[in-house]
Amino acid sequence: MDKLVEDVKKAREERTHSIIMVEGHLVLSYRPLYKLFNRMFFVTLPLDMAKTRRDTRTYDPPDGPGYFEDVVWPMYNEIYGEVRHNPELDVTFLDATEPDTCYNFLERVVKSYLK
Numbered sequence: 001m002d003k004l005v006e007d008v009k010k011a012r013e014e015r016t017h018s019i020i021m022v023e024g025h026l027v028l029s030y031r032p033l034y035k036l037f038n039r040m041f042f043v044t045l046p047l048d049m050a051k052t053r054r055d056t057r058t059y060d061p062p063d064g065p066g067y068f069e070d071v072v073w074p075m076y077n078e079i080y081g082e083v084r085h086n087p088e089l090d091v092t093f094l095d096a097t098e099p100d101t102c103y104n105f106l107e108r109v110v111k112s113y114l115k
Contacts, residue, residue, distance in 0.1 A: 001030045019113050029079045045096035061102050
């Protein structure tokens with residue numbers, strides 16, 4: 001995560017990007033990283049959707065048997081709980097079961113930063 005923090009700091013300092021998007025639920029659990037963000041979003045999704053998405057991706061090394069159920073999903077829920085109860089975080093929650101709503105909202109946010 002420290003490398004990601006340095007990369008985000010560098011991109012912000014160089015101002016070569018109008019928008020820097022950092023994706024993944026773990027990024028909101030690491031204070032040195034989330035303190036760099038102007039806006040934060042947490043995409044919520046049900047277990048079956050998360051499992052389907054995970055199964056369609058390729059990981060190197062690949063997930064072992066039970067990795068999603070034993071590690072990924074419990075960690076998602078743990079971080080979701082932390083994010084919801086952390087007064088330091090101003091997070092907008094987006095429901096992945098409503099993709100059009102998520103897309104339209106994010107499109108408005110991106111356009112507001114590009115003005």
